[in-house]
Amino acid sequence: MTAEHLRLKEARDRHIPWKAWGPYLSERAWGTVREDYSRDGTPWEYLPHDHARSRAYRWSEDGIAGICDRHQLVCFALAMWNGHDPILKERLFGLTGNEGRHGEDVKEYYFYLDSTPTHSYMKYLYKYPHVEFPYSKLIEGNQSRSRAEPEYELLDTGVSITIGTSMYSSNTPKRLRKTS
Numbered sequence: 001m002t003a004e005h006l007r008l009k010e011a012r013d014r015h016i017p018w019k020a021w022g023p024y025l026s027e028r029a030w031g032t033v034r035e036d037y038s039r040d041g042t043p044w045e046y047l048p049h050d051h052a053r054s055r056a057y058r059w060s061e062d063g064i065a066g067i068c069d070r071h072q073l074v075c076f077a078l079a080m081w082n083g084h085d086p087i088l089k090e091r092l093f094g095l096t097g098n099e100g101r102h103g104e105d106v107k108e109y110y111f112y113l114d115s116t117p118t119h120s121y122m123k124y125l126y127k128y129p130h131v132e133f134p135y136s137k138l139i140e141g142n143q144s145r146s147r148a149e150p151e152y153e154l155l156d157t158g159v160s161i162t163i164g165t166s167m168y169s170s171n172t173p174k175r176l177r178k179t180s
Helices: 003-012 135-143
Strands: 064-069 075-078 109-115 121-129 161-172 175-178
Touching: 064 121
Parallel strands: none
Antiparallel strands: 064 075, 109 121, 121 161, 161 175
């Protein structure tokens, strides 16, 4: 029996709460119907990305490479700054349904690379531009295209992208550590 099989058994038998923490945090909560308080039923326009950093959510939370307890009462996520952006990078950027021309769409590159079933080990890859993030360029580039044309993506803006990997690991369900 591997160490992970033992952790799964301990979780299943409810002896040790291995699944109490995990990647249960949404990548994006802004602009969703869950947080729609608009008068006319337009959640994407009611809470665009630009407003997300200034508002508290009622039903959800979001973040980059985020983890939380299974009830989403305690949430952790990365906050980054590349030295050029006017804001901290705390959540993925995306377009509303009308801005994106192909429905709501996150305009960033991120990948869940690995995770054990108990989340005792998790690995995530996020690609972040070296220069100021092209928020306006992505909005304008997509608005200038028709729905029949391909979407205007982050790579289309010409920015260079760096790679950032985030890993969390734990040898106990009560102590989680960021390992990179």
